[in-house]
Amino acid sequence: MFKSVIRLQSRLGGVITFCKVFPRHELFRNAMKYSTASAERKRFYQDVSISQGEGGLYEVNLDRRKLKTPSGKLFTVPNEALAIAVATEWDAQKDSIRFYTMHLTTLCNTALDNPTQRSKEQMISAALKFLETDTICYRVDEPPGLVELQRNEWDPVLHWIESRYNVTIGSSSSILGPEIPEGTKETFRQHLGSFSLWSLTGLEFVITQLKSLILSLGMLDRHLSVERAVLLSRLEEEYQIRRWGNVEWAHDYDMYELRARTAAGALFVHLSSESSTIKHKLMQD
Numbered sequence: 001m002f003k004s005v006i007r008l009q010s011r012l013g014g015v016i017t018f019c020k021v022f023p024r025h026e027l028f029r030n031a032m033k034y035s036t037a038s039a040e041r042k043r044f045y046q047d048v049s050i051s052q053g054e055g056g057l058y059e060v061n062l063d064r065r066k067l068k069t070p071s072g073k074l075f076t077v078p079n080e081a082l083a084i085a086v087a088t089e090w091d092a093q094k095d096s097i098r099f100y101t102m103h104l105t106t107l108c109n110t111a112l113d114n115p116t117q118r119s120k121e122q123m124i125s126a127a128l129k130f131l132e133t134d135t136i137c138y139r140v141d142e143p144p145g146l147v148e149l150q151r152n153e154w155d156p157v158l159h160w161i162e163s164r165y166n167v168t169i170g171s172s173s174s175i176l177g178p179e180i181p182e183g184t185k186e187t188f189r190q191h192l193g194s195f196s197l198w199s200l201t202g203l204e205f206v207i208t209q210l211k212s213l214i215l216s217l218g219m220l221d222r223h224l225s226v227e228r229a230v231l232l233s234r235l236e237e238e239y240q241i242r243r244w245g246n247v248e249w250a251h252d253y254d255m256y257e258l259r260a261r262t263a264a265g266a267l268f269v270h271l272s273s274e275s276s277t278i279k280h281k282l283m284q285d
Helices: 080-092 103-113 120-131 144-165 182-192 197-210 213-220 226-233 235-244 248-271
Strands: 002-009 015-022 040-042 048-052 058-062 096-098 277-284
Touching: 048 080, 058 080, 080 103, 080 248, 103 197, 103 248, 120 182, 120 197, 120 213, 144 182, 144 213, 144 226, 144 235, 197 213, 197 226, 197 248, 213 226, 213 248, 226 235, 226 248
Parallel strands: none
Antiparallel strands: 002 015, 002 277, 040 096, 048 058
């Protein structure tokens, strides 16, 4: 057995460390076709490994069988760091494979299969659509406590992103929301144009979790932590819970699940960055 320690430096900043053990056992013969359609299935492999294939792309192997996407394509990722992260998801599964916990694998499948057949430009336009209904741009008129909470918690983030990108967004309590200037949309369009198709897939996943392009960019720019971004996206719900109470275990479960999905999406954006570099050290176990 060998232990692989990876330090990832992404273009978005920060260092992410993986410590992964890949055992070498007798290889299991009958690997089944992977499908995200099932919530769970019995684990059918023993070992997980990665290998570099044609064109410098990386593959994930379940025993000796190469992983494939739901549509039957060879599962390939652009760099070693992402391959190791996906392999870690598969290796972490116990007796049953819980596909609903494997967010990085799902995002890779989406990027590879592109089931909606969208272009990069269409994905950017879809992301910008969220700006028109962004969570932190819609404010309430009452109760006073929630009005103040939104102002105190959301306004600093709104002011930050307006300053960071030199744009005007604003907020409104109208059902129509604020009117976003075309110049603002164009600025964000150009910024998102620097993302790869893979990174846009991760960004869109984060946006759908937070219901906010602003919070998503704030997190990816490291202005907000995952925990903070999730809390801000649930501000009104958290206010109502503090006021009226809740079923504690259900609230905690929802919060942890949302954090997990959001963190996975952000990590996917980092790992799929074309300029990611890896320092790889092998140590004998």
